[in-house]
Amino acid sequence: MMADKYQTIGDAIFAHVGGPGNIAKLIHCMTRVRMTIRDESQVDVEGLKEIPGVLGVAEEDTLQVILGPGVVNKVAQAMVDEVGVGLGEPFPDTAAESYAAGKRAVEAKAAQVHAGHKAGLKKTWWRTALQHISAIFIPLIPAFVGAGLISGIAGILGNMQTAGDLGSNWTTIITTLKVINSGLFAYLNIYVGINAAKEFKATPGLGGIIGGLILLPGVIPPVTLPNIFTHQPLVAGSGGIIGVLFAVWVLSYVERFLHKHIPDAVDIIFVPFLTLLVMGVFTIFLVMPTAGWVSNSLVGSINWVLHVGGAFAGFILGLFFLPMVMLGLHQILTPIHLEMIKQLGNTPLLPILAMAGAGQVGAAIALWIRCRKNKQLTGMIKGALPVGILGVGEPLIYGVSLPLGRPFITACVGGGIGGAVIGAIGGIGATSIGPSGVALIPLIANGKWLGYVFGLLAAYAGGFVATYFFGVPKDAMTARAADGTLLAETTATVPAEAPEAVNVDDIMNAAPVAGAKTPLVAPVRGTLVQIADVHDNVFAKKMLGDGFAIKPTMETVAAPADGTIISVTDTKHAFTLKADTGLEIMVHMGLDTVELGGKPFSFDVQAGKHVVAGQQVALMDLKQIAAAGKDDTVITVVTDMDDVAGLTHFTDAPVELGDKVLTVTNH
Known part of the structure; x- marks a missing residue:
């Protein structure tokens, strides 16, 4: 699950713009959440500015809340997840209702897979009845x-x-x-x-x-x-x-x-x-x-099947329950559970079926260990695993195991093993329905909770072993950043003296070097101008940080300093570099070019690549940008100004790519 602080910021933004129902569409660029507002009178601009984490607000053709790189994408994703739409997709008129429901939704990946699966199911009379x-x-x-x-x-x-x-x-x-x-x-x-x-x-x-x-x-x-x-x-x-x-x-x-x-x-x-x-x-x-x-x-x-079949019956039920869930067939079991509780005082079926979710937990732990280089996958597992242990299996099913394929099957095997243990022990029932996993322990009837715990442990172990040895796809072990970007795993793309540069998370969290000086060079050839003269209030007022701008006359865009590329926007109009001195520097190619969907831009590097000042990073098509009516000014900003003791001055003048512009000194 996404970190609480990003959800909190998103909720606060919703509260000051009239709620999700007042938003027609939401996207983000490198630094800003951009919202198309339905009724401007419902927007509280001053309230937005007071939200902790908000750096400023700009009112143009869209309402822009400035959050800075690294934060903006997480907040924007949290906001659209709560409403149940994708970035850039229209918000429904009933967004307020979706917003409330979305707070309980599983993370975006799980929701996307789940929705795709449901869309592929044929509408039949019996599926309608189960709904x-x-x-x-x-x-x-x-x-x-x-x-x-x-x-x-x-x-x-x-x-x-x-x-x-x-x-x-x-x-x-x-x-x-x-x-x-x-x-x-x-x-x-x-x-x-x-x-x-x-x-x-x-x-x-x-x-x-x-x-x-x-x-x-x-x-x-x-x-x-x-x-x-x-x-x-x-x-x-x-x-x-x-x-x-x-x-x-x-x-x-x-x-x-x-x-x-x-x-x-x-x-x-x-x-x-x-x-x-x-x-x-x-x-x-x-x-x-x-x-x-x-x-x-x-x-x-x-009861006859469970009594006669014992461990075998438990294995079959535990093995096939998750496929039943995918087909929607599990819903028919609810009245059967209740009838069993009414007649017997408990339902012996529920503890067995709960083993299916436990198998998912074991499979997820195995994936976490085997795929530790895949930060995107392990991040999802870390978020989904706690609720999976408590019996909420959808994040693990639809966000982790089902998209990968094989882990879903091996997780089902783990569920079957746990069901076999419950069936072999016998007489284990639940006094109510609703929870599963660890949360079901207090509802186990007749003091047989220990047998249920043995079943859980067996399902965890079965899912883990089956997945660890047979259920891990090779592509899941590929090194990826938290945003899914592929990372280089050999020194061919990283200087031999800094192999740790491929670990983007460590680089992002590295503290600036005290007293270090960072020379910044021109990332493009063109005319150097003061950042205060940029035709954008967010940059001109230095809400994101200080730096310089260049009106380009060439299409090559280079690194402004020695460092590691830590992120590239999906729309390719900006990238962030972590200098070797620890400063975070953003290069923004054009104004409002996020709206061009990445068409004028192409990159030669990816997140995790170490570059030197003046090394080519990207290309920008100036003709396409001009044809779209956008400003092509390239802006270089030091975004973590709290760590900066001072910047040298420069004068407006023509510059060549790689010319030194100014020097930044750390505290």
């Missing part, structure tokens, strides 16, 4: 977790009381906890009925009644209602969640039919009356017996 099921139960997951934990605590205390470790004075506390837990599970049918009605576009209150009548309220022995198939008395709760889902789905069609055919004048009276009458009879005498048989058969079958 409905998911939408019905997701709002209830926090309730499941909370009630499940309370149930677990009540169970532990009850066992301790039975064993004599707690006195009778604990009875009230234990009973209270059980009442709180029952507030969910005793009336779960009603909550599901309400959510199902919302999802199927029916009246929520009617859906809640259908869910409640499955409990047969008002039927007090010796009075009974008959099961029309077996002629035995109906049992309250028969059909359970599966019955509620089906009945409310049918109800939605009945209600819409009645709305269409009953006159508006009496609609409010007869539609709810007839809907409840028809659906009540249908649910009690047809849905409850049929869905009850289906529910009992499913629960019985799964």
Whole structure:
């Protein structure tokens, strides 16, 4: 995940520009976040300037918030990630809603792969049904977790009381906890009925009644209602969640039919009356017996498979659960879990399936070790691994293992190994649904959490070993910078005396050499001018730092000092160099040339390349820049002025490439 400080800056910017909904598009250049604003009156410019980390604000055809190199790309990425779009893509009109949801989204890479995968899935009736099921139960997951934990605590205390470790004075506390837990599970049918009605576009209150009548309220022995198939008395709760889902789905069609055919004048009276009458009879005498048989058969079958299959059944379930997730098939398991909890007091299926995520954790650790030269990949793993351990597997799946291919398969093998251990031990169940990974430990029923931990460790180890030896693609081990730029791994591209120059992260973090002097040379041939005379307020007011500008008469752009190239913008209009003396120097080719998408520029070097002053770095097509109506002034700026004790002066004059312009002295 992206560092919190960048997210904080992005959130503050959103707050002072009227929120994401007031932004039409967002891009960034080497130093600035550039936003196309829908309503300028909502922008608080002075508030933007007060945000910690903001160096200044410029108002031109776009609103430009100056953050400086190295920070701007991370803040801009955090901002578009929160909204759910890419850099330069239009912000949706509902951006405010996307913004809130985006805070919980996985990092951009995971979201991109996940979205691409979903787009490739065909829209089928059963996939639509699974999406409905998911939408019905997701709002209830926090309730499941909370009630499940309370149930677990009540169970532990009850066992301790039975064993004599707690006195009778604990009875009230234990009973209270059980009442709180029952507030969910005793009336779960009603909550599901309400959510199902919302999802199927029916009246929520009617859906809640259908869910409640499955409990047969008002039927007090010796009075009974008959099961029309077996002629035995109906049992309250028969059909359970599966019955509620089906009945409310049918109800939605009945209600819409009645709305269409009953006159508006009496609609409010007869539609709810007839809907409840028809659906009540249908649910009690047809849905409850049929869905009850289906529910009992499913629960019985799964228990039989786990009991007979043992380790083998656990391996198969753990192995194939992640492919089920990718196909969306896992959503059908939610009502099955709940039926098992209702009938058995726990779901033995969930701990086994949770092993799939644990296999991802083991695979990620193996990739971290084998691919340590790939800073982009290891950075993603570092961000996704903690939440993966806690049971949130999407960042690891869609951001790491699935894009690489083989690690996804070996991670599934790890999940199978963990599932085999759980299946072999047997009797391990969860009192609620929602969490997995380490977060599921408190929900393990009957004190069998240690067996679940053994399964987790086995899945970690299985995913690690399978991935370490068989699942690491060669290209994943290629040396890359944090931004994905390929890094040279041989001394052919780096001076022999400085092989560490390929480690961009170390170079970027290196402290300036105290008292050192850095001579800066002209990166292009042309006319030297004071930076205060540049036709751009951000540079002219030295918001980014001090330096000089040149109106170029040649297309070759060279390094202004001895040092290492630490970054090149995606649009190739600027690069940053870390001088050997520790100063950070930015060369910006043209004004507003970020809008040209990199077409006028080409580079001869990449991040990690050590260069000497006057060495060619890039080419800029002056004719293309002029044709686009852009200023081609090349600006050289020392961006870390806090480390500068002073700069020498220069006079405006023609210069040749490589001519000394000024000297910068460090503190």
